Amino acid sequence: MKDNNGNSQIFTGARVLGYVSTHVPLVARFIKRRGETLLCTSVGKWFHTYGCDKFRLLSVSGEHPGPITCMAGDGFHIYTASENNIYAWRRGCELKHIYKGHNAAVHKILPFGIHFISIDKDNVLKVFDIKEESEFLELKFEKNFKITTICHPPTYLNKILLGSKQGSLQLWNIRTSKLVYTFKGWDSHVAVTEPAPAVDVVAIALQNGKIYLHNLKLDKVVMQFTNDWGHVSALSFRMDGLPIMVTGSDDGHIVMWDLEEETVISQIQKAHTAKIAGLQCMMSEPLMITNSRDNSLKMWIFDMPDGGARLLKKREGQAKPPHLVRYCEPTGENILAAGGDSSLHIMNTVTETFNKSLGQASINRKNSKRKNRLQIDTNIIAPISHLSSCMQRDKQWDSIASLHKNMKTAITWSYNRLCMGKHKLKSPIIDKQVRATCLTVTHCGNFVIIGYSNGQVHKFNMQSGLYRGHYGNEKLRAHKGALRGVETDLCNQRTITVGSDDKLKFWRFKSETTPYHVMRLEHGVQKTKCHRESGLLALANDDFSITLVDIDTMNTVRQFEGHLGVINDIDFDSQSRWLVTASADSTICTWDIPSAQLVDVFAVEEPCTSLSMSPTGDYLATTHVGELGVFLWANKLLYERVFLKPVSRDAVNVPKLKLPTTAPEKPDIEDIATIDLGEVEYKSPEQISMELLTLSGQSTSRWLNLLNLDIVKRRNKPKAPLTVPKSAPFFIPTIPSLELEFDLEKDKEDTTKLLIPDTLVTLTPFAKKLVNCETDGDYEICILKLKDMSPSAIEAEVSSMAPDVGGSIDVMQQFLHLIDNVLKSNKDFELAQAYLGLFLKTHTKVISQSSDLKSTLQSVGESSATAWLRLQNSLLYNICVVKALKDICLI
Incomplete structure (x- = not known):
């Protein structure tokens, strides 16, 4: 397992x-x-x-x-x-x-x-x-001086200033380890101490909202401020020559103070949605950096007419843990993540630079800002509960639709414009107490279908936001209970609905009063997931099992059992071979659909709330309870040879994995020698049975284009003339390469001074080996030699076998014997066919004039026909079996 x-x-x-x-x-x-x-x-x-x-x-x-x-x-x-x-x-x-x-x-x-x-x-x-x-x-230090802040006043050599929870401050000399001076303070918790640009002055922010600019040398308050926007959590001074102090509060507000006029010159309300943790003004630049526990980092620039700052750049994630994640593009690079803060984010799997926020869902953002005269939206609605998208028409209109907890209105989003969409999808015939429970966007991106808690199913147009009909006749209800799932097929011909009445109904996509087929389910359904390309519908049941339904034959094809808790999410891989499920029992299971077996299971530290498989199959994206990130799990089958086997769902043997981190894990040096490499790698036999045809396993580039090499050469012919390399002396051989290199590895024992070869035979080394072949082993050595050659080298060898170019009839006859031997062994079948086709194309005229070659070629033809007949019989048998099974399912 x-x-x-x-x-x-x-x-x-x-x-x-x-x-x-x-x-x-x-x-x-x-x-x-x-x-x-x-x-x-x-x-x-x-x-x-x-x-x-x-x-x-x-x-x-x-x-x-x-x-x-x-x-x-x-x-x-x-x-x-x-x-x-x-x-x-x-x-x-x-x-x-x-x-x-x-x-x-x-x-x-x-x-x-x-x-x-x-x-x-x-x-x-x-x-x-x-x-x-x-x-x-x-x-x-004693308990009556609990240290809360520390800073080093400039020009104070070897001295630090400590603030305490009791409100007093102490100045210490670190070199002599002596207390220099004690400041009585103002009987309030010291929250922040920050040295001011002026010598001897330190800004001291207290828990009660007071801010003091205190002269340490004179022990005297220079000026005092009161922050009415929450407790001060961060403080800094502008370092570009302007006398301005900036403070951040626990409520996320930023206030700019004029130190000359001792007044507030500007403020930014809700600069962050949580406490401002850090605030730093840049040296000699009108820039300010802030970060917060709301998972954001922002850069502000002081260029407003009133001396205030505006947002220049930002990096942000989910302020609250995301609970819904979906891949939204065929490329598999972007992920939609919905969090508890009602926001929708796009996360890029390649680089974080492309991460974007689509904002928070709101009923009426413009009216809210207009009424408050502030850039604050007070109409934020509940977090997203369901999400569906289609990018086919993303450039023309909204492409994402979302449902929100305990609401009947669906909201559209624009992936192209990176903002909330124009439409609020609300049916005119829905009661106030009804809420939307599920939705889906069609494959064409034109429609969104929404199911409700009263059993109704309504259809809307994504471009205009208009109501386009409903399913069902009796009181406009498609089911007698709440909808648990609604899906459509790839061609918008069918709509599938599942209700709490334990019925699965199939409707024509156009508004229908009655379904054309109804399936009675054995268990209640929690949620659904449809893989449109394969026509498979997965149902997560109340008894923690998963049912797989074929929407073409309208039959149950698989049943998976093994989870010990509520199933939180399900998803198919891109080829619909795997079904990945996450449960409240903190496990993630992968089910192999063709074999109906559990092939992988692992446990995580926190239960997985949502998951989504990449369209390219490289990553599995998950979200977990209490975690702000979206976690990516790599598919090892893409870069390792893994042989999957059925596993047992025994809780004792389930491995528990750590959640992925921001940096790749590296094994300790001490542990490298103790790593167990697992089972011995399985090696496939060279041939399973003599009755079967075995392919060579060679890449198609080695044999597929052998008959079209003349076209390839013509296409790849260089436009510019080739430069001839420097000629070598005729008596020194050269090595074939792009660079001019001499072959100095000559046999030192060859002392002959004659440059005439021992024999006048012009056969190539391969042809010489071929002529000497007598046994099956000899032919096997020749076929291995051909496997190592490039397509152009194979063509050159076959072309040089003709008698008019230095070959002989014997060589050509031996080559046909080689092909016949390979066909009779049922090995390297595609190579034998490719080599035979090249031979016939090149030497048709010579073969027609030689009786020996004709007789040998007839034997090769019989061997080839026998192999083809065996393959044809097997294919026809399989086709008949599949057709018979299809007819049985349709009955």
């Missing part, structure tokens, strides 16, 4: 998409050599490095033992804290140093020249030497 490494037979973790930022403040570093500022953001156990110029992902760090708790940086390293240790990284991905010594989790780091300072949860401050990785100083 599983390989010896405890992994899946088919899938292996590739990477995760959609992670941008967490609650850890960002780190901005100007790299002089690059001439660019680099931004580092935490994404759990890893951190990403972005370039400010193009705002694209440059590198991903290695994995930490636990989530990153804080970050800092200087001109040489990025410092990250995870659990009790601190790590120093170069170039965003090379681990240089590890610093150990803390007995609790580290929550503050400050680079300090050749040292750096770290503070842990036990209120212990340590100073480490960066190069030596040694501990330089340790200070333990």
Whole structure:
């Protein structure tokens, strides 16, 4: 069921998409050599490095033992804290140093020249030497001074300022490890301390919303502000010469303060949908970078008339865990992901630069912004529950339709314009208490069909958003219970509906009052999935089983059982050979449809909520409970030889895999020697039975174009004349190659001075071997020689067999014996046919004039006819069996 490494037979973790930022403040570093500022953001156990110029992902760090708790940086390293240790990284991905010594989790780091300072949860401050990785100083603070912030005031040599939860502040000299001064504070939790551009001045933000600009030298308040937009979580000063302070709050608002007028000059409400974790103004540029726990990183530019900032660039993922994922293009490069924040995102599997957000679903976004006079939408609706798309008419009109929890209205989206669409699909004959339960967009992209909780099924036009009819007659109901699934076929000829009344109904696509066929189901259905190309319909049942129905014959063709929990999602692969299912029991199963067997199963850390198989078959995309990313699993069958076998669904033997990470996993050096390579690779026998025809396995380029080589040569003829290489001396042989090389590997024992060959026979080496063939083994050596030749070389050998070009009748007769021997052995069947066709095309005239060649060719014809007859009988038998089975199913 599983390989010896405890992994899946088919899938292996590739990477995760959609992670941008967490609650850890960002780190901005100007790299002089690059001439660019680099931004580092935490994404759990890893951190990403972005370039400010193009705002694209440059590198991903290695994995930490636990989530990153804080970050800092200087001109040489990025410092990250995870659990009790601190790590120093170069170039965003090379681990240089590890610093150990803390007995609790580290929550503050400050680079300090050749040292750096770290503070842990036990209120212990340590100073480490960066190069030596040694501990330089340790200070333990009492409980009445719980450290919350740390900063280094410029021009204050060897001194740091510590803020506390109790509200007081202390100035320490690190070199002498002495307390220099204690500031009484303002009896409120110190949230942020940031040195101001002015000497001796530090900005101090408190938990009660107060902001003080305090002169440390005089211990005097310079100015005071009150933030009415939530508690201050981040603070920075513009570094391009303007006296402006910028603050970010827990509610996601940004406020710009004029330090000369001591007033608010501008604000950005809901710059982020969650707490602003980090805020940094760029040196000598009117730019500002912010990051938030809403999984976004944004760049702002100060170019507004009122001195405010506008959004310039952004990188964002889902603010809340996505619960629905679907591939939306035949290329398999883009994925639609719907999250708990009512947003819809496009995630690219090639590069994160192409990730886009289609925004949040809203009833009326324009009216909401107009009423509030703010760029805030107050009409956000419930998260997306169902999603369907078709890109056939994406350039002309909306191509995506979505349903939302406990709503009867469907919303369209434009993939081309990257925004919410123009239409709200609402039936005029639906009651207020009814909600939409399922939908599908037709293969042509013109219609969307929606099923409702009262049993009705309605059809809408995607281009105009107009109502186009319904299915059913009695009270306009297609089913007596809520709809569980609605599907259409490839040609828009049929509509298939499944209801909670345990009935599967087939309708003509045009509005019909009665179905033309009804199937009674043994179990209730939760959801459906149709593979239109093959005509297979998968039903996820209430008893955790899966039923497969052929919509052409309208019969049940497969039944799969094995899941131990509710089936969350199902999907087919591109060739409809596999059915991949995810269950609440935290397992993902792959069922082989032709053999009706479970061929792969593995468990994950968190239950899979949705999955989608790539149209190209290279990736499986999944979403999981509590995870913000979309996880990609690579299909190992594309690059490895894997022989699938039926497996058992025994919970004890199910391998548990880690979710894919942002960086590829690398095995430890110590573990490489202990890796078990699994079972011995299966080697296919050379020939299964003498009654069967065996192909050579050679690529088609070796034999398919042998009869058309003259056309290929004419097409590939160079337009410019060939340059003749420098001629070599006639007595020194050369090696055939693009470069002029002499063949110096002559037999040193050959001391003859004559340049005349020993014999005047002009046969090629292959023809000489062919003439000497007597047994089957000799002919087998010749056929192996032909397999190694290129098509042009084979043509040259066959052409040189004629008597008028240096060959002989004996050589031609031996070649026919070779073909006859291959045909009688039932091996290399396609090669023998190709070689025989080339021989007849080249030497038709010579064969017609030689009685010996005619008699030999007659024997070859009989062998070929015998092989063809055997193959024809087998094909006709199989065709008759398939036709008989089809007739039985139709009856």
